[in-house]
Amino acid sequence: xxxxxxxxxxxxxxxxxxxxxxxxxxxxxxxxxxxxxxxxxxxxxxxxxxxxxxxxxxxxxxxxxxxxxxxxxxxxxxxxxxxxxxxxxxxxxxxxxxxxxxxxxxxxxxxxxxxxxxxxxxxxxxxxxxxxxxxxxxxxxxxxxxxxxxxxxxxxxxxxxxxxxxxxxxxxxxxxxxxxxxxxxxxxxxxxxxxxxxxxxxxxxxxxxxxxxxxxxxxxxxxxxxxxxxxxxxxxxxxxxxxxxxxxxxxxxxxxxxxxxxxxxxxxxxxxxxxxxxxxxxxxxxxxxxxxxxxxxxxxxxxxxxxxxxxxxxxxxxxxxxxxxxxxxxxxxxxxxxxxxxxxxxxxxxxxxxxxxxxxxxxxxxxxxxxxxxxxxxxxxxxxxxxxxxxxxxxxxxxxxxxxxxxxxxxxxxxxxxxxxxxxxxxxxxxxxxxxxxxxxxxxxxxxxxxxx
Numbered sequence: 001x002x003x004x005x006x007x008x009x010x011x012x013x014x015x016x017x018x019x020x021x022x023x024x025x026x027x028x029x030x031x032x033x034x035x036x037x038x039x040x041x042x043x044x045x046x047x048x049x050x051x052x053x054x055x056x057x058x059x060x061x062x063x064x065x066x067x068x069x070x071x072x073x074x075x076x077x078x079x080x081x082x083x084x085x086x087x088x089x090x091x092x093x094x095x096x097x098x099x100x101x102x103x104x105x106x107x108x109x110x111x112x113x114x115x116x117x118x119x120x121x122x123x124x125x126x127x128x129x130x131x132x133x134x135x136x137x138x139x140x141x142x143x144x145x146x147x148x149x150x151x152x153x154x155x156x157x158x159x160x161x162x163x164x165x166x167x168x169x170x171x172x173x174x175x176x177x178x179x180x181x182x183x184x185x186x187x188x189x190x191x192x193x194x195x196x197x198x199x200x201x202x203x204x205x206x207x208x209x210x211x212x213x214x215x216x217x218x219x220x221x222x223x224x225x226x227x228x229x230x231x232x233x234x235x236x237x238x239x240x241x242x243x244x245x246x247x248x249x250x251x252x253x254x255x256x257x258x259x260x261x262x263x264x265x266x267x268x269x270x271x272x273x274x275x276x277x278x279x280x281x282x283x284x285x286x287x288x289x290x291x292x293x294x295x296x297x298x299x300x301x302x303x304x305x306x307x308x309x310x311x312x313x314x315x316x317x318x319x320x321x322x323x324x325x326x327x328x329x330x331x332x333x334x335x336x337x338x339x340x341x342x343x344x345x346x347x348x349x350x351x352x353x354x355x356x357x358x359x360x361x362x363x364x365x366x367x368x369x370x371x372x373x374x375x376x377x378x379x380x381x382x383x384x385x386x387x388x389x390x391x392x393x394x395x396x397x398x399x400x401x402x403x404x405x406x407x408x409x410x411x412x413x414x415x416x417x418x419x420x421x422x423x424x425x426x427x428x429x430x431x432x433x434x435x436x437x438x439x440x441x442x443x444x445x446x447x448x449x450x451x452x453x
Contacts, residue, residue, distance in 0.1 A: 021138070022211055022274035024121055025131040025266065029293025035108070039115045050170035055381065062172050068409070074342070075379050075409065079349065083341055090334045097327035099227040102311070103234040107220065108288030113213050116164070116206035117272065120157055127153040131269060157207045158199070165198035211273040215284045222283065229323075230315040235287055237261075237278045237309050245278075250301055260304045267291035267309060277309060287311075347380040348406075352433055352446040355415075360451045368420040368452050369399070374433065375413050378406040385438040388416065392431035393450065395421035403438070418450060426452050 052059040054072045061070040069076040076083060098106060107114060128134045128149055140146050170178050173191060181187035182195070205213055214221060228234070245261035248254060261278070268276045270290040275282050277291050295309040355371040362368060378384045386404045390396055399417035406412045416433070428449050435444040 022272070023131050023134050023138075023269075024272055025269035025294075026121075026125050027270040027290050027294050029290075029297060031289025031293050035118065035288060038109050039118055042110060042115060043119075047167050050167065050175040058174050060171065061174065064172055066409075073381070075381065077379060080345070083338060086334050086338045086341065090331055090338070093327050093330050093334070096227055097324065097331065099224055100229065100232060100324060100327065102287070103228065103232055104220070104224055104285065104287040107214060107218070107286035111286075113205060113218070114272070114286065114288070116202060117210050119160065120206040123156050123160070124153055127156065154207070157203055161199040161203035161206075162195070164202045165195045168198050169195055211284075214273050214286055224283070231313050231324075233311045233313045234281055235277055235285060235289065235292065235309065236281065236312050238307070242278070242308050248302075260299070260302075260308050262298060262302060264298050266294040266298060270294045346442065346444070347378070348384060348437060348442055348444055349377040349379070350433070350435055350444045350446050351375045352448045354448060354451075360453070362453065366422045368424045370418045370450050372416045372418065372433075372448060373413060374404075374416050374446075375411060376404060376406045376435075377411045378408060381408050382439070383408050384440075386435040386444075387438065389434045389436070390418065390431060391434045391445070393418070393429060396431075396450070404435075420450065420452065424452050428452065
């Protein structure tokens, strides 16, 4: 709660001890409806996605035990790190582009910290009452009513935190297995530890830290100003129109010396981070638009035009900066690279290692033998069978090589022996192993060297 006093035409906000805590007023309006719609949509997706099945398996699963990521038909392994690099680069440049155009709207509308804080505030409003009721409750000495109310609120907060942690873990442990184990208390100590850990993180961040995360811990709030320019639309207060601010009565003519700001302080009361946007743009502002909804509501009551507080840029009509096109071009290139990588990605890998214990063996029939260790990795969801041939060696043969079977999503190691023709006398010869998968006709090659005396 903020108290204001007039001093030479300026408004100075004074805070007492209880005022150091931000009591957010519940607000309805256009931007709040957008925030709620996005919040509910993202939360529902977050909870439902682990239950989506594809070909009898969880469609999206980060399986840390076997180090793989299921994305429907696509299975990614640590060897596929390049696609993760591309995805992270695309996400980073998308964030830069949005920030350059619209400021910190990611924080205000889609950041998990904001969404879960909004959910916790919704519970707080329903349990403890509106803003004035919560301030009154905070000032009350501890008694049965205060303890009971606080207990109910924190119990619901903890329940939400545990559900959140369980859902989050279902992205790493198969959902059907995880929930059954948690309900029957048969989950491993490792799973229990991470559920408790993430539950406490959710409870502390959304319930206790709240705006402190946005103000002091989030690095984005510190470097966002680097991406702002005269075209960036941020929340601004129209000083020329609003000042000099001051209270007045509804349905009464506005005093000549006053601006449109009625000094109702609602823009401060609804702010999740407790700032006064009338003091100018501040790095703590998360561009959530709640102050706009509150101000527009007040303007409607006094029959003043809306837009005293609004999203606007310093130079509304300036042409877009080249950096915007640069971000868009980079995202397009990354998207094309990602598509090309997925199209050209092989679901099989082979590596060949020369047997280092014996460089070569001479036989009684004047031939030379080299032994190679062949590692095959089948990243697909179907069993694979490979035929092995040689390329670049004339007259060489393979010793009793049968088609190599590799089970789905497994590795197979086989020893392959290559036999030279009679009287081979070269020191070494480069060649390739050629492997062809029977069903898909996919071809793999691996270069190596045949050694002789």
